[in-house]
Amino acid sequence: DAGTFDVVVTNYIGSVTSKAATLTVNAPPAVTNLSPARQIIARGGSLSLSVSATGTGPLSYQWLRNGFPIPGATGSTYTDTDLSFADGGWYLAAVTDNNGTKRSAPFFVIVAPNGSPLSPRQLRGAGAFNEPPPGFNDVVTLSSNRWASLALHNNGTVTGWGHPSL
Numbered sequence: 001d002a003g004t005f006d007v008v009v010t011n012y013i014g015s016v017t018s019k020a021a022t023l024t025v026n027a028p029p030a031v032t033n034l035s036p037a038r039q040i041i042a043r044g045g046s047l048s049l050s051v052s053a054t055g056t057g058p059l060s061y062q063w064l065r066n067g068f069p070i071p072g073a074t075g076s077t078y079t080d081t082d083l084s085f086a087d088g089g090w091y092l093a094a095v096t097d098n099n100g101t102k103r104s105a106p107f108f109v110i111v112a113p114n115g116s117p118l119s120p121r122q123l124r125g126a127g128a129f130n131e132p133p134p135g136f137n138d139v140v141t142l143s144s145n146r147w148a149s150l151a152l153h154n155n156g157t158v159t160g161w162g163h164p165s166l
Contacts, residue, residue, distance in 0.1 A: 001025065028100035029055030031093065033107065038156040040110045041083055050077040051104045055097030062094045083111045110156065 002025045007018045034050040041047055053059050053076065063073035066089040070078065080087060088111040093104040139151040148162035 026056065026099040028102040029053045029059060029095045029097040031095050031102050031104045033105050035107060037105065038108045038110075040112050040152075040156050043083060043085065043111050045083050045111075046079065046081045047083055047087065047109060048077065048079045049091055049093075049107050051093045051095065052076065053093075053095040053097075053102075055095070055099065057098035060096045062096075063091060064094060065089055065091050085111050087111050108156070110152075112152075 002023055004020050004022050006020045009016050009018070030053065032052045034052055035048065039047070049063070051061075053061075061074050061076055063070045063078040065087075076093070078091065078093070088109050090106040090108050092106045094101050095104070138153045138155070143150045144162075148160055150158055150160045152158055
């Protein structure tokens with residue numbers, strides 16, 4: 001909180017007011033995500049994440065996956081190829097300038113199994129509870145128990161059905 005401040009010191013003899021001092025607060029860099037926040041990528045596919053940043057002085061970047069720095073990932077864009085399930089998780093960029101460090105909003109990445117989306121008939125055959133809702137032409141994986149089923153769509157959304165609470 002920037003402003004001009006002084007202090008009054010008081011004891012049994014009297015009080016003294018200091019000279020005014022000005023406090024300037026320098027903001028850390030501003031970071032904007034340029035890539036979609038949620039991505040589902042097929043195993044073996046490629047990932048590209050980008051941020052834009054403005055700040056004071058030179059900017060430096062460090063990408064993190066699941067909270068840990070990715071060695072060598074020090075630009076405004078992070079790319080990875082031949083993704084495996086281990087590459088899934090959350091990513092972010094930490095951007096540093098002369099005034100401090102600011103982290104981007106997280107990117108959530110799911111590495112999906114290869115293959116075509118499951119058809120409604122395949123969903124029933126995979127143990128889906130009850131009849132799947134109509135329009136299930138983009139489901140990449142399924143989880144089910146005797147009460148309900150959950151389907152993960154290509155766009156990262158999850159649909160549940162079967163139990164009244166879903």
